[in-house]
Amino acid sequence: MTQINRRKLLGIGAAGVAAAGAGAFATRTAMESPAPAAAASTADPVSFYGEHQAGIVTPAQDRLHFVSFDVITKKRDELIEVLQEWTAAAARMTQGKDAGTFGAVGGAEEAPPDDTGEALGLPASGLTITIGFGASLFDDRFGLAAKKPAALAGLPKFPGEDLRPEISGGDICIQACAHDPQVAVHAVRNLARIGFGKVSVRWSQLGFGRTSSTSRAQATARNLMGFKDGTNNLKLEDAAMLRDNLWAAPGDGPAWMAGGSYMVTRKIRMNIETWDRTSLSEQQEIFGRDKGEGAPLGKKKEFDQIDFAAKKPDGTPVIPMDAHIRLAHPTTHGGARLLRRGYNYVDGSDGLGRLDAGLFFISYQRDPHKQFVPIQMELARKDTLNEYIKHISSGLFACPPGLRDAGDHWGRSLFA
Amino acid sequence: MTQINRRKLLGIGAAGVAAAGAGAFATRTAMESPAPAAAASTADPVSFYGEHQAGIVTPAQDRLHFVSFDVITKKRDELIEVLQEWTAAAARMTQGKDAGTFGAVGGAEEAPPDDTGEALGLPASGLTITIGFGASLFDDRFGLAAKKPAALAGLPKFPGEDLRPEISGGDICIQACAHDPQVAVHAVRNLARIGFGKVSVRWSQLGFGRTSSTSRAQATARNLMGFKDGTNNLKLEDAAMLRDNLWAAPGDGPAWMAGGSYMVTRKIRMNIETWDRTSLSEQQEIFGRDKGEGAPLGKKKEFDQIDFAAKKPDGTPVIPMDAHIRLAHPTTHGGARLLRRGYNYVDGSDGLGRLDAGLFFISYQRDPHKQFVPIQMELARKDTLNEYIKHISSGLFACPPGLRDAGDHWGRSLFA
Numbered sequence: 001m002t003q004i005n006r007r008k009l010l011g012i013g014a015a016g017v018a019a020a021g022a023g024a025f026a027t028r029t030a031m032e033s034p035a036p037a038a039a040a041s042t043a044d045p046v047s048f049y050g051e052h053q054a055g056i057v058t059p060a061q062d063r064l065h066f067v068s069f070d071v072i073t074k075k076r077d078e079l080i081e082v083l084q085e086w087t088a089a090a091a092r093m094t095q096g097k098d099a100g101t102f103g104a105v106g107g108a109e110e111a112p113p114d115d116t117g118e119a120l121g122l123p124a125s126g127l128t129i130t131i132g133f134g135a136s137l138f139d140d141r142f143g144l145a146a147k148k149p150a151a152l153a154g155l156p157k158f159p160g161e162d163l164r165p166e167i168s169g170g171d172i173c174i175q176a177c178a179h180d181p182q183v184a185v186h187a188v189r190n191l192a193r194i195g196f197g198k199v200s201v202r203w204s205q206l207g208f209g210r211t212s213s214t215s216r217a218q219a220t221a222r223n224l225m226g227f228k229d230g231t232n233n234l235k236l237e238d239a240a241m242l243r244d245n246l247w248a249a250p251g252d253g254p255a256w257m258a259g260g261s262y263m264v265t266r267k268i269r270m271n272i273e274t275w276d277r278t279s280l281s282e283q284q285e286i287f288g289r290d291k292g293e294g295a296p297l298g299k300k301k302e303f304d305q306i307d308f309a310a311k312k313p314d315g316t317p318v319i320p321m322d323a324h325i326r327l328a329h330p331t332t333h334g335g336a337r338l339l340r341r342g343y344n345y346v347d348g349s350d351g352l353g354r355l356d357a358g359l360f361f362i363s364y365q366r367d368p369h370k371q372f373v374p375i376q377m378e379l380a381r382k383d384t385l386n387e388y389i390k391h392i393s394s395g396l397f398a399c400p401p402g403l404r405d406a407g408d409h410w411g412r413s414l415f416a
Numbered sequence: 417m418t419q420i421n422r423r424k425l426l427g428i429g430a431a432g433v434a435a436a437g438a439g440a441f442a443t444r445t446a447m448e449s450p451a452p453a454a455a456a457s458t459a460d461p462v463s464f465y466g467e468h469q470a471g472i473v474t475p476a477q478d479r480l481h482f483v484s485f486d487v488i489t490k491k492r493d494e495l496i497e498v499l500q501e502w503t504a505a506a507a508r509m510t511q512g513k514d515a516g517t518f519g520a521v522g523g524a525e526e527a528p529p530d531d532t533g534e535a536l537g538l539p540a541s542g543l544t545i546t547i548g549f550g551a552s553l554f555d556d557r558f559g560l561a562a563k564k565p566a567a568l569a570g571l572p573k574f575p576g577e578d579l580r581p582e583i584s585g586g587d588i589c590i591q592a593c594a595h596d597p598q599v600a601v602h603a604v605r606n607l608a609r610i611g612f613g614k615v616s617v618r619w620s621q622l623g624f625g626r627t628s629s630t631s632r633a634q635a636t637a638r639n640l641m642g643f644k645d646g647t648n649n650l651k652l653e654d655a656a657m658l659r660d661n662l663w664a665a666p667g668d669g670p671a672w673m674a675g676g677s678y679m680v681t682r683k684i685r686m687n688i689e690t691w692d693r694t695s696l697s698e699q700q701e702i703f704g705r706d707k708g709e710g711a712p713l714g715k716k717k718e719f720d721q722i723d724f725a726a727k728k729p730d731g732t733p734v735i736p737m738d739a740h741i742r743l744a745h746p747t748t749h750g751g752a753r754l755l756r757r758g759y760n761y762v763d764g765s766d767g768l769g770r771l772d773a774g775l776f777f778i779s780y781q782r783d784p785h786k787q788f789v790p791i792q793m794e795l796a797r798k799d800t801l802n803e804y805i806k807h808i809s810s811g812l813f814a815c816p817p818g819l820r821d822a823g824d825h826w827g828r829s830l831f832a
Contacts, residue, residue: 063597065762070769109697116692117642117707118625118760121635166767181479181597182625185640185762189771193692200769206622206762208479209534209598219537224601226533276532276609281525291533344534346481346601346622347763351582353486353616355605
């Protein structure tokens with residue numbers, strides 16, 4: 001009964017389901033049709049190895065489990081050991097296998113299983129596991145101070161933000177994305193289990209309904225304000241712009257980050273009840289787009305070119321001067337762009353009769369201080385949207401390049 | 417630009433996607449293969465009308481948004497009006513339409529939209545919206561005291577529970593289940609919007625990975641302890657048992673509940689970190705099943721008959737006397753059964769280095785005091801699982817029968 005692994009179980013499950021006539025749940029994961037992007041179906045695995053980490057330009061999956069860890073061991077070797085074990089587990093889980101062998105090592109049942117089991121029978125579901133290192137990891141505990149990238153310098157205080165330290169920052173983050181939330185949760189939970197006693201969960205966030213497509217093959221999803229989000233996002237097809245805006249180049253900072261990217265997270269609480277009492281025209285002027293189609297105001301289709309110069313008959317701009325798409329647009333920031341990869345969240349209710357909901361914003365960029373910071377500063381100062389949102393957590397992490405093969409592991413070049 | 421409705425947009429979206437080569441997201445909802453149960457695919461609508469409310473025996477969808485409201489208006493007529501408006505919105509949303517017309521009434525853009533928009537372009541996704549009335553609604557505010565079912569008498573205090581009042585109870589609950597969390601969230605959010613100023617969100621819970629299948633056509637999913645959950649659940653194919661155990665009969669209580677069912681909710685926090693350090697054999701003895709296949713101990717397959725009398729060579733029972741499946745089994749409770757419809761949850765982390773995760777238990781039954789109460793009392797007293805779980809919220813709601821047609825509305829017979 002032990003030593004049953006996830007792949008084997010999946011085989012049994014699929015056969016059983018076929019014989020039983022195919023339940024809705026099993027059918028959904030097993031029989032989806034191919035998509036043109038990285039994963040052939042939402043059930044399939046995404047490659048764990050490559051020049052860059054998966055989970056950045058990978059077409060955004062539908063579900064997120066994000067976790068930030070504090071390192072609690074003081075021993076450098078123990079931290080390296082955790083990173084090695086995590087790498088091995090991530091390599092397995094992203095391919096739809098267990099974190100370890102499911103039963104105890106050697107077949108004995110007298111040890112805890114090497115996998116927690118809740119993803120047994122589920123396919124890889126496009127799982128990506130992306131790691132990032134926070135500024136606090138580069139203090140004097142592990143001898144990493146000299147390796148700290150300048151890009152990890154603290155973000156400035158933005159007007160109006162109300163950050164909660166207990167859900168901000170952290171030494172190491174893991175972004176787990178998948179098409180099945182149970183698979184993403186399983187990944188984070190097993191990494192936490194492996195790191196037990198050496199790392200501690202600082203904060204964790206679930207999300208759904210990816211609000212920024214990262215491939216032109218994806219339809220643009222909607223945020224909880226009901227607007228399409230990510231129309232002009234950097235996308236995996238934009239090779240030249242990715243080189244200029246997404247990936248750290250060899251001369252940008254420490255050698256261990258070449259080919260990596262910097263991740264900024266912001267938990268953005270929305271006052272959706274107030275928003276819902278705002279008129280449609282005001283909502284559209286705040287965003288600068290129409291709500292139904294997502295077209296820039298004055299245009300017809302979502303991807304029509306934005307005309308910032310267009311004027312109404314009365315001489316006022318068609319797209320207001322403080323519209324979100326104007327303030328955030330690359331032309332306002334010398335061409336600076338982000339690859340956004342955020343998710344909607346609902347964390348229940350807030351005890352004041354309202355849903356606790358919003359956007360868990362994630363962006364990747366070559367240099368946050370030249371990209372996220374000026375864009376967000378402009379938004380924080382001028383965006384009318386600020387009446388309806390509040391930034392309540394913040395994170396900045398250095399995500400190293402991808403791993404070449406199974407001989408490599410997370411943090412190898414950082415600790416070398 | 418206004419008056420675009422969700423169905424029309426969906427048509428546009430689907431065409432656009434086909435032309436663009438089909439993104440993973442759009443493909444997933446549009447091209448799934450048929451399942452034999454109520455919904456033909458996970459994108460399709462489930463009928464809103466019928467003898468019983470949808471969302472009870474409907475094959476359990478993958479995602480949950482559950483909300484409990486306090487009624488804050490003191491006016492009976494305003495409450496009835498909310499229930500009427502909710503009924504109309506629920507009838508529309510479950511069929512994949514907006515909560516109202518999307519643009520403002522009459523085409524003006526100067527009013528808030530009648531739908532919040534985040535589900536524009538998404539299909540019905542099997543959405544069901546199920547309403548229940550809590551005991552507190554039957555106090556002296558609305559003249560309903562004489563209509564209160566005896567079955568809504570308070571649940572006893574169970575050993576070990578640690579209930580938090582702010583996430584327990586409530587006047588009215590809504591269970592929204594769908595195959596897409598954005599669709600479930602959209603439904604709850606729009607009902608809250610419609611009820612603004614008359615009802616207030618008391619608590620709300622998201623869930624995923626339905627842990628109890630409610631149809632034999634569904635594969636059994638796993639809870640966050642990694643075990644299959646719901647193997648012996650009441651299922652929609654069990655007509656005679658549903659009659660005896662699920663639906664309130666005409667003589668059971670007030671006439672307005674005939675054909676309805678009583679719902680018990682329990683938020684069950686799991687100490688998953690402790691569980692994950694427990695040996696496989698101990699985990700299996702606690703449940704009474706093997707973890708991989710889900711077979712009763714001593715048997716081979718999930719659905720093999722449980723043999724509670726079987727003994728090991730040393731004379732001890734194969735299935736321990738305090739195993740979960742023995743304590744909860746109908747033979748231990750004079751045949752009493754529940755229809756369970758719970759979901760896994762992860763609410764982030766708890767500030768103590770642990771994931772805040774567990775099971776949001778939902779059960780339906782004819783009489784909670786003859787079904788849930790004795791079963792839970794036995795479990796609360798004897799189940800070894802209690803070392804790893806804690807009940808932190810509780811709810812008991814009377815879910816009325818289904819609506820016949822669009823001339824009917826929620827609460828009509830209750831308020832008649």
